[in-house]
Amino acid sequence: MKALCFHEHGDVNVITFDDVPTPKPGPSEALVRVRATALNHLDVFVRRGWPGLALEMPHWGGSDVAGEIAELGEDVTGWDVGQRVVVDPGITTREDEFVRRGEHSVSPGYVILGEDVRGGHAEFVAVPACNLVPMPKGWGFADAAAPLLVALTAWRMLIHRAELRAGETVLVVGAGGGVNSMAIQVAKFAGARVYALTSTEDKARKTRDLGADVVLNYRRDQQWSKSIYKLTGKRGVDVVVDNVGQATLHQSMRAVARGGRIVIVGNTSGPHAKIDTRYIFGKQISLIGSTMGNHQDFRNVTQLLWNGTLKPVVDRVMGLSEGVEAFKILESGEKFGKIVLTV
Numbered sequence: 001m002k003a004l005c006f007h008e009h010g011d012v013n014v015i016t017f018d019d020v021p022t023p024k025p026g027p028s029e030a031l032v033r034v035r036a037t038a039l040n041h042l043d044v045f046v047r048r049g050w051p052g053l054a055l056e057m058p059h060w061g062g063s064d065v066a067g068e069i070a071e072l073g074e075d076v077t078g079w080d081v082g083q084r085v086v087v088d089p090g091i092t093t094r095e096d097e098f099v100r101r102g103e104h105s106v107s108p109g110y111v112i113l114g115e116d117v118r119g120g121h122a123e124f125v126a127v128p129a130c131n132l133v134p135m136p137k138g139w140g141f142a143d144a145a146a147p148l149l150v151a152l153t154a155w156r157m158l159i160h161r162a163e164l165r166a167g168e169t170v171l172v173v174g175a176g177g178g179v180n181s182m183a184i185q186v187a188k189f190a191g192a193r194v195y196a197l198t199s200t201e202d203k204a205r206k207t208r209d210l211g212a213d214v215v216l217n218y219r220r221d222q223q224w225s226k227s228i229y230k231l232t233g234k235r236g237v238d239v240v241v242d243n244v245g246q247a248t249l250h251q252s253m254r255a256v257a258r259g260g261r262i263v264i265v266g267n268t269s270g271p272h273a274k275i276d277t278r279y280i281f282g283k284q285i286s287l288i289g290s291t292m293g294n295h296q297d298f299r300n301v302t303q304l305l306w307n308g309t310l311k312p313v314v315d316r317v318m319g320l321s322e323g324v325e326a327f328k329i330l331e332s333g334e335k336f337g338k339i340v341l342t343v
Contacts, residue, residue, distance in 0.1 A: 003122035004323035004341070005060040009049030012327050017320070020058060023118075023126040030079060030129045031071040032087060036141035037120035037320070038064035039330050039339045040149055040178060041268055046115050062120030063089035063113050065127075066135060066145035067343075076129040084135040087120070087127050088298040089113040089149050105156070105292040112292065120145075121323065123343055133299060136306050144305075146312040146338040149292075150178040151301040154186045156293035157241070157263045166191030168238040171228060171255055173197050173248050175207040175215070176336040179265060181313040183241050184210045189309060195237060197224055199333075206336050210313070225251035236260060246270035253279040261286045313337030 001022045006014045025031040043061035046053070065087040069079055079085075092099055094109035104110050113119045113127065135144050158164045170187040172180045175196040187194050188211040196212040198204050204215045214231060218224050229236060236257035242248055245267030252262050253276065262285060267273075279285055293301075304310045315335040318326045320343045329335055 001123035002320065003058070003060045004062075004320055005058040005121070006047055007058045009047060011048070012324060012331065014047065015324050015327060016058075017323065018058065020060075020122065022124050025071055025073040025126045027073045027075040028129055029073045029126050030069050030076060030132060031124055031126050032065060032067045032085065032132075033070040034062075034065055034120050034123055034125055034343045035067040036145035036340055036342050037062040037066075038146050038148070038178075039326055039341070040064070040114075041266060041330070042112070042115055042149070043121075044327070044331060056118075060118055060121040061114035062122070062125070063115070064145045064148040064338075065089075065113070065120035065125055066141040066148075069132070070124060073129065079129060079132065085132045086135055086144050086148055086302065087113065087125070088131040088133060088152075088295055090152070090292045090295070090298065091117065091128060091131060092295070102294050102296070104294040110292070121320065121341065123320075131295075133302050139306070142314060142317045142340045142342060143312045146178075146314045146340050147182060147305055147310065148298075148302075150182045150338070151186075151305060151310060152293045152298050153179050153265055153290070154182040155297055155301045157265050157288075157290035158183060158186050158190065158239070160293070160297070161288050161290040162239045162261045162263045164190045164192055164239055169193045169195065169232060169257075170239045170241065171195045171197070171237040171252070172212070173240065173242045173252060174218075174244050174268075175210075175212065176203050176333070177243065177268070178313070178338045179243055180241060181207075181210060181337050182310065184212050185310050189304070192239075195228060195231070203336050223251075225254035228255040232257070239263065241265075243267065244269045246273045249273040249275065253283075253285060256283070256285055258283045259285075261288055263288045263290055265290050315339055317342055
């Protein structure tokens with residue numbers, strides 16, 4: 001089969017479109033014929049590598065998968081070859097105290113498709129059959145693949161970790177990313193008033209279309225935390241979604257209200273942010289980390305997608321063989337929503 005893979009860590013130039021062995025499903029697994037798979041910044045971080053990351057090479061990413069069941073392991077029941085499915089990207093490899101209390105993604109045994117194991121940027125992928133969710137009629141593969149990881153991430157960070165309540169205010173820092181475009185929708189679903197930052201008038205229009213109540217252009221308004229402070233009557237917002245990190249965390253701490261929460265699910269501008277601890281104890285701020293979600297969370301958000309409450313945000317659709325160019329677009333930041341590769 002063909003895969004969009006890399007044989008060593010590095011920049012986008014290490015990506016190749018190669019022939020690799022087709023995986024065989026284990027006894028409790030299903031082999032999925034990939035029809036669409038989306039890009040995430042996680043794929044970039046994995047390709048670049050970090051200390052302690054040990055992958056079997058070649059490796060390929062791809063946490064978002066929509067396709068058809070091609071083969072079933074000998075112990076799998078309740079599924080049919082040819083059935084259209086999406087894949088929960090969070091894989092539980094063991095039962096421990098975290099899994100038993102429903103905190104699957106906190107467990108050291110929780111792995112992410114495309115990060116710890118080879119993912120969906122290929123023609124086929126073998127996954128645990130318990131991670132499959134059926135696709136309803138009327139859904140195309142590209143639309144089904146686009147929101148999977150980001151919807152799961154946004155749901156957990158806002159509903160479970162930040163404990164967002166109706167009537168609260170949320171600031172989404174950088175609305176064009178996959179997680180953040182979904183976070184706007186989840187926050188509105190929860191009954192919050194949403195402020196968002198973006199960089200162009202076109203992105204501002206799309207951000208408003210997603211439901212954001214107030215949109216600021218952070219390129220024109222570089223002291224956006226002061227603007228948020230004024231717009232909220234010198235109060236600040238209850239929750240800040242900040243997955244930019246190094247470049248924005250200081251202003252996020254200024255924009256959050258006393259007793260507010262900042263939820264962090266990534267660090268697209270770098271992991272090493274300077275923190276003025278006086279904001280933390282002076283305003284009694286909570287800094288909250290969040291990653292992925294549990295398997296019921298995934299089923300909850302896919303149901304909200306299937307019934308139209310949450311909507312996929314797709315910037316463009318390209319072919320798997322165009323993956324190098326797709327990653328260049330992703331890393332340039334010149335997109336709004338997800339880039340999806342069809343197979």
